Amino acid sequence: MLNIVxxxxxxFGVIAALYxxxxxxxxxxxxxxxxxxxxxxxxxxxxxxxxxxxxxxxxYIGGIIVVMIFAMMLSSKNIIDDTVEVxxxxxxxxxxxxxxxxxxxxxxxxxxxxxxxxxPTKIARTDSVNSIQQFGTQLLSNYAFPLEIISLLLxxxxxxxxxITRKEKSNV
Amino acid sequence: MFEVNSIQMMQLFSAALxxxxxxxxxxxxxxxxxLVGIELMINASIVNLAVFxxxxxxxxxxxxxxxxxxxxxxxxxxxLAIVIKAYQYFKTVNPDEINNLKN
Numbered sequence: 001m002l003n004i005v006x007x008x009x010x011x012f013g014v015i016a017a018l019y020x021x022x023x024x025x026x027x028x029x030x031x032x033x034x035x036x037x038x039x040x041x042x043x044x045x046x047x048x049x050x051x052x053x054x055x056x057x058x059x060y061i062g063g064i065i066v067v068m069i070f071a072m073m074l075s076s077k078n079i080i081d082d083t084v085e086v087x088x089x090x091x092x093x094x095x096x097x098x099x100x101x102x103x104x105x106x107x108x109x110x111x112x113x114x115x116x117x118x119x120p121t122k123i124a125r126t127d128s129v130n131s132i133q134q135f136g137t138q139l140l141s142n143y144a145f146p147l148e149i150i151s152l153l154l155x156x157x158x159x160x161x162x163x164i165t166r167k168e169k170s171n172v
Numbered sequence: 173m174f175e176v177n178s179i180q181m182m183q184l185f186s187a188a189l190x191x192x193x194x195x196x197x198x199x200x201x202x203x204x205x206x207l208v209g210i211e212l213m214i215n216a217s218i219v220n221l222a223v224f225x226x227x228x229x230x231x232x233x234x235x236x237x238x239x240x241x242x243x244x245x246x247x248x249x250x251x252l253a254i255v256i257k258a259y260q261y262f263k264t265v266n267p268d269e270i271n272n273l274k275n
Binding site: 003006007010013014017018020026029030033036037040043044046047048049051055056059060063064067068071072096097100101103104105107108111112115116118120131134135138139143150151154157158160161162164165 | 179181182184187188189191192200205208211212215219222223226239242246248249254255257
């Protein structure tokens with residue numbers, strides 16, 4: 001039963017990702033990525049990383065998708081029109097695309113060969129500690145310094161983003 | 173909860189997402205779609221970290237994945253700001269056509 005759910009979400013995510021990279025419209029690509037993020041979040045739940053799954057849902061679907069859509073829709077009217085990809089179907093471009101497809105398929109085959117050659121044995125969960133509880137304890141003891149650094153970095157990055165996109169006054 | 177096969181399937185899912193993202197990054201001629209590809213690759217790494225964390229029954233992989241997620245959010249905010257500014261300046265989002273640093 002759980003395997004069926006897993007296979008469903010895997011197929012959903014891979015198909016949505018393939019659609020996202022094959023469509024030429026940016027808005028369609030972003031909405032297809034929404035589906036991919038949802039299935040990634042389901043994968044995290046199936047890997048027993050519940051807190052991570054909820055954080056992923058909040059950061060990606062609640063944050064990044066909204067930021068991408070708003071950034072395109074609020075900035076300028078014709079950025080949507082201009083971001084529709086003009087693929088000049090020249091033979092050179094098609095050749096590049098074919099070579100890139102073969103290269104990424106080769107990387108996938110290599111990774112799949114490595115993955116399937118391993119035989120991972122799951123270490124049985126010995127403690128009955130809740131994962132989220134353990135997560136919080138670790139975050140405030142062993143990982144307190146990285147947490148502070150990463151929060152500072154996020155603050156600086158968001159300030160930088162808002163400063164970069166600010167409209168400049170003409171003569172000051 | 174899982175037998176071995178499921179863990180391998182999740183690793184394969186992660187590898188597939190990574191390769192799709194890689195394909196998007198090297199073929200797309202639109203900066204926003206390249207960002208989509210980068211996000212797919214980061215998501216693949218997050219899934220991989222969580223799966224290995226589940227395999228070895230530790231919490232460190234999840235911690236790493238959380239930090240990767242925050243870094244990805246920060247990078248996407250700055251990258252989108254740069255894309256919008258570059259569009260206003262060069263009137264194009266094709267990275268092949270943006271080839272001068274000055275003027």
